Amino acid sequence: MLILLKGRTISSGLGRRLSFIPRQASAALPRSRFYATTLEAGPKGLVFKSDGSGSPIKAELSKIWLRDNCRCAQCVNQDTLQRNFDTFAIPKDVSPTEISPNSDGVDIIWSDSHKSYYPWSWLNFTVQDTSNKKPTIQDKRKLWGATVSSAPPEVEFDNVMNSSSPKGMAELTRKIREYGFCFVTNSPKTPEDTEKLLETIGPIRNTHYGGFYDFIPDLALADTAYTNLALPAHTDTTYFTEPAGLQAFHLLSHTPPTNKPVEEVLGGQSLLVDGFHAAETLRKESPGDFEILRKVKLPWHASGNQGVAIAPDMAYPVIEATGEKLHRIRWNNDDRGVVPVDIDVDAWYQAARKWDEILKRKESEYWFQLEPGRVLIFDNWRVLHGRSAFEGLRRICGAYISRDDFISRWKMTNFPREEVIASNMQLR
Numbered sequence: 001m002l003i004l005l006k007g008r009t010i011s012s013g014l015g016r017r018l019s020f021i022p023r024q025a026s027a028a029l030p031r032s033r034f035y036a037t038t039l040e041a042g043p044k045g046l047v048f049k050s051d052g053s054g055s056p057i058k059a060e061l062s063k064i065w066l067r068d069n070c071r072c073a074q075c076v077n078q079d080t081l082q083r084n085f086d087t088f089a090i091p092k093d094v095s096p097t098e099i100s101p102n103s104d105g106v107d108i109i110w111s112d113s114h115k116s117y118y119p120w121s122w123l124n125f126t127v128q129d130t131s132n133k134k135p136t137i138q139d140k141r142k143l144w145g146a147t148v149s150s151a152p153p154e155v156e157f158d159n160v161m162n163s164s165s166p167k168g169m170a171e172l173t174r175k176i177r178e179y180g181f182c183f184v185t186n187s188p189k190t191p192e193d194t195e196k197l198l199e200t201i202g203p204i205r206n207t208h209y210g211g212f213y214d215f216i217p218d219l220a221l222a223d224t225a226y227t228n229l230a231l232p233a234h235t236d237t238t239y240f241t242e243p244a245g246l247q248a249f250h251l252l253s254h255t256p257p258t259n260k261p262v263e264e265v266l267g268g269q270s271l272l273v274d275g276f277h278a279a280e281t282l283r284k285e286s287p288g289d290f291e292i293l294r295k296v297k298l299p300w301h302a303s304g305n306q307g308v309a310i311a312p313d314m315a316y317p318v319i320e321a322t323g324e325k326l327h328r329i330r331w332n333n334d335d336r337g338v339v340p341v342d343i344d345v346d347a348w349y350q351a352a353r354k355w356d357e358i359l360k361r362k363e364s365e366y367w368f369q370l371e372p373g374r375v376l377i378f379d380n381w382r383v384l385h386g387r388s389a390f391e392g393l394r395r396i397c398g399a400y401i402s403r404d405d406f407i408s409r410w411k412m413t414n415f416p417r418e419e420v421i422a423s424n425m426q427l428r
């Protein structure tokens, strides 16, 4: 059944068109080149065709799908943007009785007499064919090595904390997204202000180490972080199903041991390595070893503290990647469990040796001195950190922040809300 409409309403009095994307805001979605003048009831549903320039878009949309995605204020809770009805109370055979396309969208009255409105921008965004789907949220990564020391990413504390403008937070989260780390400069040299800074990015994640941490080498908790030993490049919390998304360090003080004059070098230098750069180097130099570290799933554990024995929900590989895109590095050789014996164990050790060699290359390592007033925040799913051995009393504070909370802050301070919500709802 072909319903030919020449861009006019075939029924009026639809009342206020409601949609979860306020009309003026729907302009924020990608410019719509999608408007319908012909709608065909295809075998599986409604076929929208554009008669705009270029080849017509043809999308066969299931009726129940379209109805389930109604954008009206009745169907979408306007306070929470959650679905506001029982999808399965919609009659299985629901179908449109009246369709009224117009300049910015289309109204549909359904056989169960429900009235829906769909902005063309939403339909365009939703039905664009996947092949040329330009990701809405631009996510460029800048891989780096030791030379990043000449101009490490930085943002001023006052800009980040400026409640009247999100620009500082946008810059901080964008730089963490692009480089995998960023320094917040001219920060007040107190744990309280450091905690406030981190809380503005997202909620601090509680673990068996507590929430906001402020530590010295006193083995207060049974982990080598609470010692003065050197720590090779690693990512933290490899033993959590979901490793900490962000980690922060703010050196508050480092006082020499009593018997040492102050000018003595005390050690305690910090190290960062771009795990994504290292993984791409491995993939290029030794694709077989890359594949082994990507495929072989390993146990990880945190066992030192009384009454605490942590392991993730399943084994995880060192490198997680989907196709070309690197997703996460999980590497702390001190917390790694036993390589499973039902694989080619020697091949895994050879691959891990190559990985370790790349991590320890001079050109991979960015060494620097943490100092009071300069807070380091980094992506613990990408960037490895470490330190040299030290003497004296070295006090560091910081926190973990979960990945999803960081990504939310980055998106919401760098992109229009409607685009973020639409792309989150459609995994784009």
Ligand SMILES: C[N+](C)(C)CCCC[C@H](N)C(=O)O
Binding pocket: 209, 213, 215, 223, 224, 225, 234, 235, 236, 237, 238, 332, 335
């Ligand atoms: C909480 N604080 C950051 C001070 C120490 C955490 C220890 C983390 C552990 N070494 C790991 O690599 O997961």
Ligand SMILES: O=C(O)CCC(=O)C(=O)O
Binding pocket: 225, 231, 236, 249, 270, 385, 386, 387, 396
């Ligand atoms: O002391 C440092 O510089 C870092 C220690 C560490 O790796 C950690 O606390 O996760």
Ligand SMILES: [Fe+2]
Binding pocket: 225, 234, 235, 236, 385
């Ligand atoms: Fe660590």
